[in-house]
Amino acid sequence: MIKLAIDAMGGDNAPQSVVEGVNKALQEFEDLEIHLFGDTEAIKTYLKDNDRVKITETTEIITGEDEPVKAIRSKKDSSMVVAARSVREGKTDVLLSAGNTGALLSAGLLIVGRIKGIDRPGLMPIIPTVNPDSPQFILMDAGANADSKAIQLHQHAILANYYAQNVLGIQKPRIGLLNNGTEEGKGDDLRKEAFDLLNNDPSIHFIGNVEAKELLTGSLDIAITDGFTGNAILKTLEGTAKNIFKVLKDSLMNSGVKTKLGALLVKSSLKSMAEKFDDTKQGGAVLLGVKHPVIKAHGSSDSEAIYNAIRQARQIVDSKAVEKMKEYFNQD
Structure with missing residues (x-):
């Protein structure tokens, strides 16, 4: 039990x-x-x-x-x-x-x-993507640690890797380091040191640096970052999704009879799209x-x-x- x-x-x-x-x-x-x-x-x-x-x-x-x-x-x-x-x-x-x-x-x-x-546990939410073949990704850390060291980011990658393999059933999770560019050598000292640790760990599948614009495309399974940046990204994604749906709803309902009739025709599709981006269906954020x-x-x-x-x-x-x-x- x-x-x-x-x-x-x-x-x-x-x-x-x-x-x-x-x-x-x-x-x-x-x-x-x-x-x-x-x-x-x-x-x-x-x-x-x-x-x-x-x-x-x-x-x-x-x-x-x-x-x-x-x-x-x-x-x-x-x-x-x-x-x-x-x-x-x-x-x-x-x-x-x-x-x-x-x-x-x-x-x-x-x-x-x-x-x-x-050294320090990390907070790990699971976030929906737009890719049906890779419908979600792990964000680690999303706010447990405002300040992080490279060794902690490396540990978080290993923890998230175990979660992805054993709970989500992803055999070889693709791990990316969130950075301001994809090239090796990009970023501040934290990112550079973390890159070296991740890149030299044969127990994980590290795909290199990734930019924030790639997070929702399904191109990776785990995004590694410090808690300050991760929390900002999480709240930005949540706020953006809510506001997009709000603007879309307002536009459809306040633009005349023809637009309202059109809204009725696409209502089920919009509902399906909203459900796709409902992060509560993934469960909660896990402290790993x-x-x-x-x-x-x-x-x-x-x-x-x-x-x-x-x-x-x-x-x-x-x-x-x-x-x-x-x-x-x-x-x-």
Whole structure:
């Protein structure tokens, strides 16, 4: 039985969206046992009876306004912290939350603990592309580390490579280093040093430098960068997609009767395109480099997004990807 520790109070729509996502996952997967942490009465309002659900009452909530490290250390009876302790103690296999991102990263590092040999864990979202033959790519790191060293980028590439092989089923993931040009020797000292480390590692398939404009084309499976740059790229992609669809919708609905009739004809195609770029269908962002899987669902997650994050958590545990990461780095 795969046991998930879920922060039921984290996220903009908690606990309703969290619990409704849990209801759907339990109906879909018979090998799941869900441990919910939070306000028992609030959770039971939305929870369908199921003998594979356990609720642990907690009295505190970490909000989006809380300072991450301070919150983890001071709110010891918060739903996020108690759930993290459950994973650290081996009572559950995965920590999942839609709550405060910084606090969850801190909980992963300070409570769950990093893998021996990893300098700094990285945050890894999976992003849709426009290529049906290569429909997604991994962005690593997307915000766990504002400042990075070349050795950390190299470690992140190895971690993401294990994830891509074992969870996504990509036999030989194409790894690119995000840079301001494709030529060897481009970039600042960090990029140059990281290039050398990646290029001289025979255990990975490094394809060289890549530019940001190539990310959505499906030309690579893993994009490696520092957390500051990765977070800026992630938010730029999210904002661009939302605004393009908004402008397109406004144009179709506010340009006369003929355009509105045309919009009705292409409605299903537009809906399909919107679903293609819905990153919540990929699950959450995974903190790689810690001893157990930690998954960050989007703060605005609805029940479908939570369900997909639970599905992803199940895949990670079943693949034993984290165990393989531990074995690799513990050998060094």
